[in-house]
Amino acid sequence: MTEKQQTGDSYWLRTAPDGRHPALSGDLEVDVAVIGAGIAGLCTAWELTRAGRSVAVLEAGRVAAGVTGHTSAKVTAQHTLIYDKLRRTRGSEGARLYARSQSEAIEHTADVVAELGVDCEWERRSAYTFVRDGSGVEELRAEARAAREAGLPASFVTGTGLPFPVAGAVEVTGQVQFHPRKYLLALARDIVARGGRIHEDTTVVGLEEGTPCRLSTSTGATVTARDVVVATHYPVFDRALLFTRLSSRRELVVAGPIPAGQDPEGMYITQEENTRSVRTAPYGEDGSRRLLVVTGEHFTPGTGDPRAGFDRLSAWAREHFPGVELTYSWATQDNDPTDTVPLVGPLHPGARHTYVATGFGGWGMSGGMMAGLLLTAQITGEKCEWSGLYDPRRLASTVREAPSFLKHQAQVAMHFVGDRLRPSPPVEALPPGEGAVVRVDGGRLAVYRDDEGSLHAVSARCTHMGCLVDFNAAERAWECPCHGSRFDTDGKVVQGPATRPLERRDI
Structure with missing residues (x-):
């Protein structure tokens, strides 16, 4: 970008x-x-x-x-590295119930697609969780065993359709990708x-x-x-x-057409490199191309620089799929339960x-x-x-x-207190297309300067629980780092849990 x-x-x-x-x-x-x-x-x-x-x-x-x-619209019961953990925290029966509930939901949806005659690009593919670093192989072997014991058609493999070698992967066959x-x-x-x-x-x-x-x-x-x-x-x-018990995570997506011959013919994910997820979708009328969809670079809303993340993700896609023209970019948001x-x-x-x-x-x-x-x-x-x-x-x-729960609460507390102590730039320094939380008359305002140079000011306090928002320059949105609420540049709610807009302010 x-x-x-x-x-x-x-x-x-x-x-x-x-x-x-x-x-x-x-x-x-x-x-x-x-x-x-x-x-x-x-x-x-x-x-x-x-x-x-x-x-x-x-x-x-x-x-x-x-x-x-x-x-990214992957419909699979393979959720990265979950079954070995479930076997340890919920027992073998908990892991089996998780696999069964997810798998039965997928097959039920396949029946609905057929019943309603929905043309939604429903495609069966294997799902893979892979590593390139050999130090992660034993963890994958344990995951493959746990997923297989839970009832999934899972196995440990060393060969995939990816255009680069992997140290190992868990493959689960018969999964699905579609147009959601x-x-x-x-x-x-x-x-x-x-x-x-x-x-x-x-x-x-x-x-x-x-x-x-x-x-x-x-x-x-x-x-x-x-x-x-x-x-x-x-x-x-x-x-x-x-x-x-929920922590919000934002993730970036880039996509563009590739020749059908470059299709890795599967759904892939690794937790390495701040997550890399790969799949393709039908693209065009003649079947000569596929749409490559690459996801990764996750971050907490209201933190980091998404523009740099888009650059890294795009560079990774171009390195491994030479010639891809990345014509689409967007971002998504997930909520992770602490348990x-x-x-x-x-x-x-x-x-x-x-x-x-x-x-x-x-x-x-x-x-x-x-x-x-x-x-x-x-x-x-x-x-x-x-x-x-x-x-x-x-x-x-x-x-x-409890450690995951306490870690999440510590991060929320850090933002609630620490964000109020950080220095703020002068309003005059804001270039067009940028936003920042600034001090005005002893208070905090979220100020955005549009492309024409006009200023838009709203309260910087998230209407959910009062944390200070921060500006996402890639998407031009105010984001709350505590619980993931998002607002447009005029304060309108884009994503909850907040239901009330940020109040407008004069500046």
């Missing part, structure tokens, strides 16, 4: 039709209200609609345009065809639990529902303090009709599909074998993995 170049919409958003849905304009009563129209929310809504429930999906932005619209937005737009159409409601540009700002529950929205309308599902990636309503396993189930210990799906740790495609099946079973009163594994109310695993 050049110094002033910005990242933009993902390839998935640019290449799928934009089916728009109206904002909620009047009060509504349904069996289930689903907050969030990403993969977890839409999969849950579709399953519930098919089960005969009346459902309303409420989305602050556009359907499948948030985190789901910026994913094409799939989810098809689900949305079918939800509406079955009598469901979808409302975009409708932010839910209040939740009153009870029998029934009531939601207040940014449009002034109220939604009454027996059950409510919070599927906003990071919970916008957090009665169980789940934010203490490895996603949080899907009742919203808090006293919840009777409120549910949550969050903490997918970068594997939201299979995780969101799994969440749709799990939450539907809980809401309709069916049994689900893996409910206990994902239950947000679990305590034993949280205590067992």
